[in-house]
Amino acid sequence: MKESVVLITGASNGIGRETAFAFAAEKAKLVLTYCHDRAGGQKTENRCRELGAPETLLLRLDLKDNRSMLRAVDSLVRKFGRLDILINNAAVSVWKPLQEQNLAEIENQIRTDIEGLIKMTWICLPHVQDMIINIASGAGQTGFADLAPYCAAKFGVRGFTQALAKEISRLKVYAVNPDMTKTRMSGFQGRPPEEVARVVLHTAKGRYRKKSGSDINVWDYYP
Numbered sequence: 001m002k003e004s005v006v007l008i009t010g011a012s013n014g015i016g017r018e019t020a021f022a023f024a025a026e027k028a029k030l031v032l033t034y035c036h037d038r039a040g041g042q043k044t045e046n047r048c049r050e051l052g053a054p055e056t057l058l059l060r061l062d063l064k065d066n067r068s069m070l071r072a073v074d075s076l077v078r079k080f081g082r083l084d085i086l087i088n089n090a091a092v093s094v095w096k097p098l099q100e101q102n103l104a105e106i107e108n109q110i111r112t113d114i115e116g117l118i119k120m121t122w123i124c125l126p127h128v129q130d131m132i133i134n135i136a137s138g139a140g141q142t143g144f145a146d147l148a149p150y151c152a153a154k155f156g157v158r159g160f161t162q163a164l165a166k167e168i169s170r171l172k173v174y175a176v177n178p179d180m181t182k183t184r185m186s187g188f189q190g191r192p193p194e195e196v197a198r199v200v201l202h203t204a205k206g207r208y209r210k211k212s213g214s215d216i217n218v219w220d221y222y223p
C-alpha cells in the first residue's frame, strides 16, 4: 500500500475511521471525507499522520449533493493526480418498520447509500487505477425487518459491484460485507470495527484471491 492514493468516504467515524488507520499504518496516502462531523474527520486525519500516512487530505463530502462530490474529487485530483483505490464506505441507516419511516428518512437512505455511491464511483472512475471496494452489508444478502430501505440499497450496492466488475476489466471491484459492527450505526453493538478494517485492507492487498465482482464477507474471516 506504500504511496498508494486511497480515498475512504465516511472516514470521520466507525468503520471508515478504522479503515483509514489500517491503511495509514501501511503508509498509504489518504483522502478522508466527513459529512457533518468535521471534528471526527480531523481526529481521524491526525491519528493517520501519527500512524505513518505520508500525506493526507481531509475533505467535506455529501453524497446527496452532486456539487459536493464533484468538488471533492476535483480537490483530490489537483493534489494527487490519481486515485489507486476508492473505498465507498459512507452510508446511513434507519432502524424502524417501513410504515414508521417518513419519506425524508427513506429518501436519505436511498440517495446516500446507493445513488450517492453510484455517482461517486462515476465521478472517480476516470482517475481510479486499481480497485474499488464497496462496503455493502450482510443486509445486502438477506432482508432484515425494520431495515427495508437500507436492505434495498445494500442489495443494490452488491448488484452494482457485480455489474461494474463485468463492465470494467481493468479494475478489480469488490463488495466487502460487514455484519453487525460496533459503531454509531448499530448503537455500538457487534464486532470491533478493526476486524472489518483488516478485511478491507486484505482485500486491497489481494489476499483473498477472489474474482473481481465477488462478495467478501467479514464473518468468513472473523467468525
Ligand SMILES: NC(=O)c1ccc[n+]([C@@H]2O[C@H](COP(=O)([O-])OP(=O)(O)OC[C@H]3O[C@@H](n4cnc5c(N)ncnc54)[C@H](OP(=O)(O)O)[C@@H]3O)[C@@H](O)[C@H]2O)c1
Pocket: 009, 010, 011, 012, 013, 014, 015, 016, 033, 034, 035, 036, 037, 038, 040, 061, 062, 063, 064, 088, 089, 090, 091, 092, 112, 135, 136, 137, 138, 139, 177, 178, 179, 180, 181, 182, 183, 184, 185, 186, 190
Ligand atoms: N455498523 C454496522 O453494524 C454495519 C454493518 C454492515 C455494514 N455497515 C456499513 O459500513 C459502512 C460504515 O458504517 P459505520 O457503521 O461505520 O457507520 P457510522 O459510524 O455511522 O459512519 C458513517 C459515515 O458515513 C458518513 N456519512 C453519512 N451520511 C453521509 C453523506 N450524506 N455523505 C457523505 N458521508 C456521509 C458519516 O459522516 P459524518 O459522521 O461526518 O456525518 C460517517 O463518517 C456503511 O456502508 C454501513 O452501511 C455497517
